[in-house]
Structures are given as C-alpha cells and as structure tokens.
Amino acid sequence: MIGLTTVFEQDIWYKASPVALLFFVGKTIRKGFEQFKSLVLPNSFVLAWFLSQRNWLLIGILVGIWVILIFAVAFVRYWRFRFKLTPNSISVREGVLKERQLDLEFERIRAVNYKRGLVDRVLGLTGISFDTAGSGEAEATIPAVSMKFAESLRASIEEKRTELLEPELSQDWAFGEKENLLIPTFEWPEMLRIGFSSGNFLFVATFIGAISAFAGQYSSAFTESDSANQTNLLARAVMWIVTHGHELHAGVIPGIHRTFSIALIFVELVLLLVVLTMIFNLVSAIFQWYRFSLFRENDTLKSVAGLTTVRETRLTLPKIQSVVISENLRSHWFSFFKLTARQSHSQQEHTLVVPLASSDRSSELCQLMFKDATTGLRFDPRAPEFIRISPAYFWVDFFKVGVVPSLFAIGVAMLLFYSVWWILILVWPLLVALVQFLKWRKAGYMYNETAIVHRKGLLTYTLVTLPFSKIQSVSVEQNIVQQWTQRATLEIRNSTQSIGIPYIDINLACDFRDFLLYSIESAKEEWQ
Amino acid sequence: MNILFKNPTVPLDTLPTVADIPWTAVEFRYRNMVLLRNLFVSLILIPMGIGLFFIFQLVDQAGHAGEDFQRIARYLVGGGASLLIAYLLFQWYVMPFLEVPRMKYAVRLQDINYRRGVFSTKTTSAPFRRMQHAETNRGPLERMFDLASLSIFTAAGLALQIRGLSPETAETLRDHVLKKISEYQQLDANNDVEDSTGL
Structure with a gap:
C-alpha cells in the first residue's frame, strides 16, 4: 500500500487537476438541464412559440450566451473547489455564491467509488466519490485525481474502518483471499442479451406517438384544399414520405392500392422505430455495462463496468438492506434476471446492480449478501415453496375495479344512449379479471426466522428480499372486506x-407483526 | 406457516402482542379543528365550483355542440358533480365525527403504536430502536385549539405522525423518544457496535 502522505501532504488545501474542469462542465450542464426541465418544459408552449418565430439570430445569441455561462460557472466552480486530507478525515470545500465545507471522517465512509471517463482513463486519473450511510446520494466527489492517490486513500479508509470500528464484523465476513471474482467479465453474448432486454417502452411509446402525429398530420394534410402549398414543415415531410413510399411500393408491387400502400408505410415506420429503439438500447447498454464484472473483497462487493466512463461501485455486505431480483418480458425470454442490492433509499447511489444473472447465480448472490439469514429460502420465483395469496385478493379487486364501475357505466349508458352498444362496456370487467388473475397468480411470499421474500408481478416476476434485522416499522391494515373475512394486509x-x-x-398478520417487533427490540446488535 | 415460530426459545404465546395494549385516544377537540379546517377548504372550493358551473353554462349556451352532446354532457356533469359534492360533504363534515375517536396511540417500553381509520383500519408500530429523530409541530389552527402533532422518523423516513395531541403530551412523548434514542446509542457505543447515529 502506498502511504497517503507520499502522494499528498496533509492539512494543505489542494486544487483539483485542470482535467476536473470537464467534470464541472458536465455537472453544470446536468444542473442546467434539470432547471430547464423544471422551468421551461412545463411552459413548453412559450418555447414552441419562440421556436416558431424562426428568429435564428436571436436563438443563436441565446444558445451562445448559454454555452458561455456554462463554461464560466464551471470554471468558477473548478476554481473554488479545494480538498484537504488529515490522518482521519477528508475535507471538501466548494461553492460559487455560498461556500460549503464538508468534513468526512474516514470511519463514517461506507464506500469509496470510482468513476473514470475517457479522458480520465487516457491520463490515468479517476473521479472518486464517498458514500456515507446517512446520505441518499454520494456525499462528496473529488474529480480527476491520480489512480495512485485514489487507491492509497481507499486503502487508508479501509484500514481505519477495519481497525477502529468493525473488528468483529470484519472477522465475521473475513474471506481469506484478498479479492475473489464472483462474476467474470461479460463478453458480447451477455452484452447483446442485456442490450436487447434493457431500455423502456416509454421510448418506443414516444416514437409511436410521433407516428400517430404523422398519421393525424397526413389526414389533415389531405383534407386541406391545396396540399402542395402546405407551409407546415411536418405536413410537408409527411407528404414527401407518403409520395416516395408509395412510389417505392408501386415499384415492388405493381398496381398496389394507394390506401394499402399508406397503411404499409405506417407499419414500416413503426417497425423502423422499434428497430432504432433496440439499437439505441443496445448501444446505451454497451456504454453502461461493457466488461461488467463483480468481485468480493472480504465484506465488500465491487462491480466494475462501462465503455467510455468506467464506474466502480462498492457495497458493504452487512449494510445491504434489501435485494430485488426482477425480470422484464425480454429478459424473461432470454432467461435471466436483474439483481439490485440497496444500501439506502437512493435509486442510484449505494446501489449495486448486476444486470444479468441466471436464477442460480441470483440465489448464490442473495445467500452471499444475507449469509445465514436466507437459510431455507428459495430465490427462484417459480419455486413451489412460495405461499399463495388468498383468492379474496383477486375477487375484491375484480369487483372493485371491474364489476362496480362497469355496472355504473352500463347504467349511465343505458340511460343516455338507448342503444345496445353499452354491451361493449362488458369488455372492461373481463380485462380487469385477466389482469387481476395474473397479478394474483404471481403474488406470493416465503419466510424463515430471519428474512422474508415477497413475490409479485403481472407478466413477469419480481422478488424482494428483506432481512428482519433491517426492518424499520411494520403495519397491519384491514379494509371492510378484510374485517369481514378476518384477513389483513401486512406492510x-x-x-x-x-x-x-x-x-x-389476521392472526398470522398480528403474529408476524409481534414477532418482527420482538426481533427488532430484543436484538443485541444495532441496526446498520 | 409454522416455519416462523420453530425457535423454541420464542414461543408464540409469550410474545407481547399489540392487540392487548391499552390505547389512548387523541384529544377530542382535534375533531373541531378538523371541522374548522374543512370549512375553510370548502369556503375556497365552493366559489370555484360555482365559477366552473357558470363557465359550463356559457359553453352550453354557445351552441357549438349538438343537442345530443348537450344532453349527455349535462347528465354526466350533473351526475358527476352531485356524486363529488356528496362525497366531499361526507368527507368534510361527517368523517371527522367517525374518524377522530378512532385515532389512538399506545406507548410501550420498546415501541410506539398508532391506530387509525374508520372503514379501513391501520395499525403502525415503530420500535424506538429504529428511530432517528422526533419533532413536534404546531400550525396556526393547532395553536388556536391548543393542539400539537408528533412526527417520528426512522431511516425509512416518516414512520408515524400522531395528530391531535395536547402540546404537553406531544412534548413529553418527543422527549421520551429522544431519551430512548439516546439510550440505545449509549448502549450501542458500550457494545462497541458501529457508530452512535444508528446508521
């Protein structure tokens, strides 16, 4: 181990490397974009009006001012940024208008994470961030420090933590080898599987929305008297696509009907956008998860991944609060799960994600994370050991969401329309029945003396594992039907x-609550 | 079902149960405070509702829509508004009479429990061992009725909020919670386990 003092002198305020300016530019742009989202997007009609004026000079000047402002703010931030080391702590001083100084004792630090952008990697630098248990996000970040410094700082923090605070804990989790590879580096087959199953449908839905707008624009373009004189840019683009698309179709299938050809264009566009979305998802997955690997170092799990920016995340095993094993439809087809272990409520920080793990690998990782707490538990969502939820769950929601609103709607429809079309409303309870049935089939739970696994989902499964030692509060709730059927919801x-x-x-719910309270209140060790 | 209680040192019947504890109701005058608050809310919302009704009348008279549409819209708006008004009146002026007497709390040696709800009842238990801080709040209306509320936080955020307490009770409870938190921190420090912040 390289001593910290050999890299940086103590009790001196240091400036960050000039490369850190890039970090501050990125941070300022992100902050600027957040403000843009909260201030401008809700007033998007003003933005739309402004852009429709096509005053390119004014737009250019405003964009120029924005870029200059970004760089100016980033430079001042970089200029004001300082950090200092003492034998037991690290201090960070930053802020443009309001100066903020953060003193972090090594013993409070739960994890030291690295984030290396392309420039950092070329120059042998890294961004280093510190997580504490009390914060939802990274407590402090020092950009562009040398790897030598980062490694020695982390070693000092580890040493301090092991020596002063967690001698028993560390012995419990001692592991023999210094570092053990749990999941070997992902290669291209794994990357492809992650890429094709990642991303969200919102992106596709946005495109389909755009296509619908296209269809609407197309119909309005043709209802206007002189379509050739369309001034609307989108309408003209639509016209161009329709004309050329039809010509292309006519070349392949002679005599194709124009309406059929237009319908075909619509389908082709949707397919094209779905393919584009898949490619986008694949590329972003490669950027995020390239060469993912997972290691264990005594009581710490470490994941490394990323193409241009390599992110190294660490999570202390005894601090893990919950593990979620989930799948979506695409990962279900590829037969793998995504595993997310959390140390705090934050969605990003203190969170270790394994983007691709088989059922067996997920079980192994859960057992590793919770040690003996998971004895007898199964992490395969299809395991027969899961206890089913009462069918009352299905029936109550079916009546509440499906039958009652339908009866009301049928009444209103019969009163107003004097027609048999109200019968279409009957589709709604059938739909609700199907959804509720699927939800009921997927719902279940399994427990032992120390942990509970909760299963849920609609088309795919999600498993949430909570060890009892980490529980904060427990509630028992009864609605009217539950009071009548002697059942309850345990939260x-x-x-x-x-x-x-x-x-x-209800008796099991109350027993469960009393047992959970007993296990928390009689525990000798503090929650961590 | 029997996996949970296999451990012979923790027989089920020896566990202290929340069901048997004596509950304390919140202050009765909290009901009057809720009624007054709801009156204020309704005084703001009623003129807005009347305004919307007149706007609808204007749209209706503008004659853009067909006769059928007007008839359907009148039924829908009339029916929906009647239901909404009935629901709001019930929530504002009837529910406090049913709800407040059922808002009860109980403090045990190791935890605080809070029960509320009329048609749907919920009992939440928060152990002192998991608490991080507690605070009392008194808004203008609460000061007028000499009331206070107590909020208790764990690492998961707000665990409990008991409204309608007398200020003395709220402060006593807050002090008790803080004392308990401190006791546990001391205990953990003596046991050499982790830091004293509970994290």
Whole structure:
C-alpha cells in the first residue's frame, strides 16, 4: 500500500487537476438541464412559440450566451473547489455564491467509488466519490485525481474502518483471499442479451406517438384544399414520405392500392422505430455495462463496468438492506434476471446492480449478501415453496375495479344512449379479471426466522428480499372486506423498500407483526 | 406457516402482542379543528365550483355542440358533480365525527403504536430502536385549539405522525423518544457496535 502522505501532504488545501474542469462542465450542464426541465418544459408552449418565430439570430445569441455561462460557472466552480486530507478525515470545500465545507471522517465512509471517463482513463486519473450511510446520494466527489492517490486513500479508509470500528464484523465476513471474482467479465453474448432486454417502452411509446402525429398530420394534410402549398414543415415531410413510399411500393408491387400502400408505410415506420429503439438500447447498454464484472473483497462487493466512463461501485455486505431480483418480458425470454442490492433509499447511489444473472447465480448472490439469514429460502420465483395469496385478493379487486364501475357505466349508458352498444362496456370487467388473475397468480411470499421474500408481478416476476434485522416499522391494515373475512394486509418497511402482503389471515398478520417487533427490540446488535 | 415460530426459545404465546395494549385516544377537540379546517377548504372550493358551473353554462349556451352532446354532457356533469359534492360533504363534515375517536396511540417500553381509520383500519408500530429523530409541530389552527402533532422518523423516513395531541403530551412523548434514542446509542457505543447515529 502506498502511504497517503507520499502522494499528498496533509492539512494543505489542494486544487483539483485542470482535467476536473470537464467534470464541472458536465455537472453544470446536468444542473442546467434539470432547471430547464423544471422551468421551461412545463411552459413548453412559450418555447414552441419562440421556436416558431424562426428568429435564428436571436436563438443563436441565446444558445451562445448559454454555452458561455456554462463554461464560466464551471470554471468558477473548478476554481473554488479545494480538498484537504488529515490522518482521519477528508475535507471538501466548494461553492460559487455560498461556500460549503464538508468534513468526512474516514470511519463514517461506507464506500469509496470510482468513476473514470475517457479522458480520465487516457491520463490515468479517476473521479472518486464517498458514500456515507446517512446520505441518499454520494456525499462528496473529488474529480480527476491520480489512480495512485485514489487507491492509497481507499486503502487508508479501509484500514481505519477495519481497525477502529468493525473488528468483529470484519472477522465475521473475513474471506481469506484478498479479492475473489464472483462474476467474470461479460463478453458480447451477455452484452447483446442485456442490450436487447434493457431500455423502456416509454421510448418506443414516444416514437409511436410521433407516428400517430404523422398519421393525424397526413389526414389533415389531405383534407386541406391545396396540399402542395402546405407551409407546415411536418405536413410537408409527411407528404414527401407518403409520395416516395408509395412510389417505392408501386415499384415492388405493381398496381398496389394507394390506401394499402399508406397503411404499409405506417407499419414500416413503426417497425423502423422499434428497430432504432433496440439499437439505441443496445448501444446505451454497451456504454453502461461493457466488461461488467463483480468481485468480493472480504465484506465488500465491487462491480466494475462501462465503455467510455468506467464506474466502480462498492457495497458493504452487512449494510445491504434489501435485494430485488426482477425480470422484464425480454429478459424473461432470454432467461435471466436483474439483481439490485440497496444500501439506502437512493435509486442510484449505494446501489449495486448486476444486470444479468441466471436464477442460480441470483440465489448464490442473495445467500452471499444475507449469509445465514436466507437459510431455507428459495430465490427462484417459480419455486413451489412460495405461499399463495388468498383468492379474496383477486375477487375484491375484480369487483372493485371491474364489476362496480362497469355496472355504473352500463347504467349511465343505458340511460343516455338507448342503444345496445353499452354491451361493449362488458369488455372492461373481463380485462380487469385477466389482469387481476395474473397479478394474483404471481403474488406470493416465503419466510424463515430471519428474512422474508415477497413475490409479485403481472407478466413477469419480481422478488424482494428483506432481512428482519433491517426492518424499520411494520403495519397491519384491514379494509371492510378484510374485517369481514378476518384477513389483513401486512406492510413491512425498511429504509429501502416497503412490501405489502394482502389478504393474509389476521392472526398470522398480528403474529408476524409481534414477532418482527420482538426481533427488532430484543436484538443485541444495532441496526446498520 | 409454522416455519416462523420453530425457535423454541420464542414461543408464540409469550410474545407481547399489540392487540392487548391499552390505547389512548387523541384529544377530542382535534375533531373541531378538523371541522374548522374543512370549512375553510370548502369556503375556497365552493366559489370555484360555482365559477366552473357558470363557465359550463356559457359553453352550453354557445351552441357549438349538438343537442345530443348537450344532453349527455349535462347528465354526466350533473351526475358527476352531485356524486363529488356528496362525497366531499361526507368527507368534510361527517368523517371527522367517525374518524377522530378512532385515532389512538399506545406507548410501550420498546415501541410506539398508532391506530387509525374508520372503514379501513391501520395499525403502525415503530420500535424506538429504529428511530432517528422526533419533532413536534404546531400550525396556526393547532395553536388556536391548543393542539400539537408528533412526527417520528426512522431511516425509512416518516414512520408515524400522531395528530391531535395536547402540546404537553406531544412534548413529553418527543422527549421520551429522544431519551430512548439516546439510550440505545449509549448502549450501542458500550457494545462497541458501529457508530452512535444508528446508521
């Protein structure tokens, strides 16, 4: 280990490397974009009006001012940024108008994470961030420090933590080898599987929305008297696509009907956008998860991944509050799960994600994360050991969401329309029945003396594991139907997750609550 | 079902149960405070509702829509508004009479429990061992009725908020919670386990 003092002198305020300016530019742009989202987007009609004026000079001047402002603010931030080391702490001083100084004792630091952009990697630098248990996001970040300094700082923090605070804990989790590879580096087959199953449908939905706008624009373009004189840019683009698309179709299928050809263009555009979305997802997955690997170092899990920016995340095993094993439809087809272990309620920081893990690998990782707490538990969502939720869960929601609103709607429809078309409303309860049935089939739970696994989902499964030692509060809730059927909803909360088990026997719910309170209150060790 | 209680040192019947504890209701005058607050809310919302009604009348008279549409819209708006008004009146002026007497709390040696709800009842238990801080709040209306509320936070955020307490009770409870938190921190410090912040 390289001593900290050999890299940086103590008790001296240091400036960050000039490369850190890039970090501050990125940070300022992100902050600027957040403000743009909260201030300008809600007033998007003003923005739309402004852009429609096509005053390119004014737009250019405003964009120029914005760019200059970004760089100016970033430079001042970089100029004001300082950090200092003492034998037991690190201090960071920053701020443009309001100066903020943060003193972090090494013993409070839970994880030291690295983030290396392309420039950092070329120059042998890294961004280093410190997580404490009390913060939802990274407490402090020092950009563009040398790897030598980062490694020695982390070693000093580890040493301090092991020596002063957690001698028993560290012995419990001692692991023999210094570093053990748990998941070997992902290669291209894994990357492709992650890429094709990542991303969200919102992106596709946005495109489909645009296509719908296209269809609407197309119909309005043709209803206007002289379509050739269309001034609307979108309408003209639509006209161009329709004309050329039809010509292309006519070349392949002679005599194709124009309406059929237009419908075909619509389908082709949707397919094109779906393919584009998949490519986009694949590329972003490669950027994020390239060469992912997972290691264990005594009581710490470390993941490394990224193409241009390499992110190294660490999570202390005894601090893990919950583990979520989930799948979406695409990952279900590829037969893998995504595993997310959380140390705090933050969605990004204190969170370790394994983007691709088989059922067996997920089980192994859960057992590693919770040690003996998971004895007898299964992490395969299809395991027969899961206890089903009472069918009352299905029936109550079916009547509440499906039958009652339908009867009301049928009444109103019969009163108003004097027609048999109200019969179409009957589709709604059938739809609700299907959704509720799927939800009921997927819902379940399994527990032992020390942890609970909750299963839920609609088309795919999600498993949430909470160890009892991490639970913060517990509630028992009864609605009218539950009071009548002697059932209840048990809600268990910890600092990262909340699970609700509906329609379990009221006596079991109360016993469970009393047992959970007993285990928290009689525990000798503090929650961590 | 029997996996949970296999451990012979923790027989089920020896566990202290929340069901048996004596509950304390919140102050009765909290009901009057809620009624007054709801009156203020309704005084703001009623003119808005009347305004919307007149706007609808203007749209209706503008004659852009067909006769059928007007008839349907009148039924829908009339029906929906009647239901909404009935619901709001019930929530504002009837529910406090049913709800407040059922808002109860209980402090045990190791935890605080809070029960509320009329048609749907919920009992939340928060152990002192998990608490991080507690605070009392008194808004203008609460000061007028000499009331206070107590909020208790764990690492998961707000665990409990008990409204309608007398200021003395709220402060006593807050002090008790803070004392308990401190006791646990001391205990953990003596046991050499982790830091004293509970994190």
